[in-house]
Amino acid sequence: MRALLIAAFAALSLMVAGDVHAQSRQDFVLINRTGYTIEEVYVSPSRVTAWGNDVLGADTLENARQVTVRFNGSTTECSFDIKVVYDDKETAEFRGVDLCRVSKVTLFYNRSAGTTRFTVE
Incomplete structure (x- = not known):
C-alpha cells in the first residue's frame, strides 16, 4: 500500500511539473468589466503590424466574464498589443502590454468619455 501511495505521489508530481512547464509566461486572463459584449480579441507582438487571428474564435466574451x-x-516576446472588437463593431486597442509581467488584464469602459481603459495585475 505504501509503495502504491509513493508511486501515485510521484506520478502526480510529474503531471504538475509538466503543466507548469507547458504554460507560457505570456499567458494571461482577460476580464471584461466594460458592460458590453466583446466579439473579437486580437493579441500580437508589438513589433508586428498585423493582428493575426481572433483568439476567441467563434466565442464571445460577455460582460463580467473572463477568458x-x-x-x-x-515565443520570447514580452511586449504585446491587444485589440478588442465590441458587438457593435467599435474597437479599442492597447499597445505595449508587458505580458511577461502581467497575469490579468481587466477592461473597463468609461461611458462619459467613450473610452476603454485597462488595468493589469
Whole structure:
C-alpha cells in the first residue's frame, strides 16, 4: 500500500511539473468589466503590424466574464498589443502590454468619455 501511495505521489508530481512547464509566461486572463459584449480579441507582438487571428474564435466574451489567453510557449516576446472588437463593431486597442509581467488584464469602459481603459495585475 505504501509503495502504491509513493508511486501515485510521484506520478502526480510529474503531471504538475509538466503543466507548469507547458504554460507560457505570456499567458494571461482577460476580464471584461466594460458592460458590453466583446466579439473579437486580437493579441500580437508589438513589433508586428498585423493582428493575426481572433483568439476567441467563434466565442464571445460577455460582460463580467473572463477568458484565459494562452501562448504556445515558443515565443520570447514580452511586449504585446491587444485589440478588442465590441458587438457593435467599435474597437479599442492597447499597445505595449508587458505580458511577461502581467497575469490579468481587466477592461473597463468609461461611458462619459467613450473610452476603454485597462488595468493589469
